[in-house]
Amino acid sequence: MFPFRKKLENRTDEELMQLICDADEQAFTTLYMRYSQKMLRFIYRLLRSDEEKAQDMLQDLFMKIVEHPERYDQSLKFSPWIYKVAGNMCFNEIRNTKNRLRLVETEFTADELIQKHENIFTGIDAKNFSIEYNRHFNKLEEEQQLLLTLRFQQELQIKEIAEIMNIAEGTVKSRIFYLLKKFSVLLHEFNPAK
Amino acid sequence: MENINQYPDAILNLLKNKDFASLTKNEKTEVEAFLDEELYAKLRETYSQIQSSERDFVNQIKVRSQTQNALLQALEGRKKATVWDGIVQYKVPFWQAAAAVLLVFSSFLLMGKNNKADSPAMATITDTIKVVKQEVEKVLVYDTVRFIEKPSKTKAKKSPAIILVKNKQRYHSNLPNNSDNLSVLSLKNRKQIQRSGYSLSDDSLVNKFNFVTIN
Numbered sequence: 001m002f003p004f005r006k007k008l009e010n011r012t013d014e015e016l017m018q019l020i021c022d023a024d025e026q027a028f029t030t031l032y033m034r035y036s037q038k039m040l041r042f043i044y045r046l047l048r049s050d051e052e053k054a055q056d057m058l059q060d061l062f063m064k065i066v067e068h069p070e071r072y073d074q075s076l077k078f079s080p081w082i083y084k085v086a087g088n089m090c091f092n093e094i095r096n097t098k099n100r101l102r103l104v105e106t107e108f109t110a111d112e113l114i115q116k117h118e119n120i121f122t123g124i125d126a127k128n129f130s131i132e133y134n135r136h137f138n139k140l141e142e143e144q145q146l147l148l149t150l151r152f153q154q155e156l157q158i159k160e161i162a163e164i165m166n167i168a169e170g171t172v173k174s175r176i177f178y179l180l181k182k183f184s185v186l187l188h189e190f191n192p193a194k
Numbered sequence: 195m196e197n198i199n200q201y202p203d204a205i206l207n208l209l210k211n212k213d214f215a216s217l218t219k220n221e222k223t224e225v226e227a228f229l230d231e232e233l234y235a236k237l238r239e240t241y242s243q244i245q246s247s248e249r250d251f252v253n254q255i256k257v258r259s260q261t262q263n264a265l266l267q268a269l270e271g272r273k274k275a276t277v278w279d280g281i282v283q284y285k286v287p288f289w290q291a292a293a294a295v296l297l298v299f300s301s302f303l304l305m306g307k308n309n310k311a312d313s314p315a316m317a318t319i320t321d322t323i324k325v326v327k328q329e330v331e332k333v334l335v336y337d338t339v340r341f342i343e344k345p346s347k348t349k350a351k352k353s354p355a356i357i358l359v360k361n362k363q364r365y366h367s368n369l370p371n372n373s374d375n376l377s378v379l380s381l382k383n384r385k386q387i388q389r390s391g392y393s394l395s396d397d398s399l400v401n402k403f404n405f406v407t408i409n
Contacts, residue, residue, distance in 0.1 A: 023273035025266060032262060041252035051255055059261045066268045130247040152241075153248035158203050169203075176206065177237070184240040 013078035021069045032062060038154065039086055045149050046090035048138060057093065061086055080163040083150065087164070091142050129187060136186055140179075147175055205229070209238045210245070 008016065008030040019027035039061060044054040064071070064085065073081055137145060143165065150161045158176075162169045205225060208217065214234050217225060225234055 020269075023269055025269055025273075028265070028269055029262070032265065036257045036261070040255060040257050044252050044255050045248070049251070054255070055258050055261065058257065059264060062261070062265050063268060066265055067272060129243055130250065133244065133247050134251070148244065149248070152245045153252065155245075158206070173203070173206065180209075180237045180240050180244075183244060184236045187240065187243070 014074070017065075017069060017072050017078055020065065028066065031065075035082060036062070039082065042083070042149060042154060043086055043090055045153055046087065046145060047093065053093070057086075057089055061089060076163070080160060083154075083164045084166075087146050094142075132187060133183070136183065144175070144179060147172070148179060151176055209234070209241045213238060 008019075008026055011019075011027075011030070013031060013034070016027045016031045020031065036058065040054060040058045043057050043061070044051060047054050047057065061082070072078070076084075137148065140148070146165065147161065150156045150164060156164075158169050158172050162172045165172070204221075205228065208221060208225060212221070214222075214225075214231050229237070
């Protein structure tokens with residue numbers, strides 16, 4: 001091995017993509033280990049908890065990188081680019097199926113409703129909060145879902161989110177605050193502080 | 195929450211990490227420029243719960259091991275295709291292609307030249323065709339005609355029917371080969387044949403030049 005070759009772990013995502021264009025297996029494995037788990041969670045969230053579909057879509061996402069690495073937009077950094085591609089794939093999948101309609105119309109079962117009313121007086125049940133939050137999440141527009149997932153699940157900075165969504169940083173901030181305020185009102189009864 | 199666009203990014207990070215009581219003096223000053231304490235507390239709580247829900251939601255999910263294997267196999271396949279494509283799609287400069295063609299042709303020519311004498315397959319075969327010409331000589335045919343005078347039983351006429359020509363040879367180059375068919379008719383015979391007209395015996399020219407008539 002060339003003694004002065006930079007270790008793959010120390011290479012940037014963009015440098016690894018250059019090596020993947022030459023079908024470098026080690027470079028691909030390094031990049032895959034960096035992003036596979038992160039992207040799976042991202043896709044899983046947007047696909048409304050369909051694990052099987054999320055796993056397949058993860059494979060499809062990286063297969064695009066394997067088969068057509070030349071399609072990587074080198075004017076963008078790799079991270080925003082892969083989030084953009086994954087987000088588009090997820091929303092296309094949702095539009096093509098009827099899952100969105102089914103999830104929006106999901107109502108609580110009788111047990112869940114009883115538990116919900118009981119928790120109004122006893123404080124928050126984290127599980128109920130999650131259920132309620134998820135229900136409201138599924139009713140949001142695609143951009144709002146993407147924003148919440150990138151900020152709260154992936155924990156990206158405002159600048160990165162702005163680059164992925166191709167909007168101004170100020171717009172990102174205003175939308176995050178708006179959603180926070182909306183959910184604080186919607187989920188007020190589930191507030192654990194009370 | 196007016197002019198949210200102008201909120202510094204730090205406020206979002208503070209909402210994530212610190213409650214109002216834990217803020218430093220400077221941080222409080224910065225926060226209070228945009229939010230009051232009650233609103234800060236509400237937003238912070240919502241932020242924290244949403245984040246917790248998001249983390250719990252996906253915590254149990256893991257990447258399948260088969261995915262990586264399938265992807266590496268695909269990459270291996272592309273590697274092979276890339277090498278082959280590189281060979282097939284390699285663009286040769288025109289002058290190189292032309293030089294290669296010339297080289298091939300000249301090598302064929304040289305090979306042909308050198309191997310001409312040695313190779314039995316390349317031996318030339320010469321056929322001689324002799325054409326025999328038959329020269330036909332023009333042969334002059336001499337015919338000798340002799341007349342034999344026979345005494346006739348009947349009274350000889352004064353003017354003989356046949357004019358005797360002695361040793362007179364006459365030749366005709368255009369005579370047909372079938373000279374056997376020559377027949378000499380006597381004037382007497384001719385008279386019999388001749389139905390009308392003057393008799394040859396009466397012909398003055400015949401008498402004068404001793405012509406011999408032949409049929």
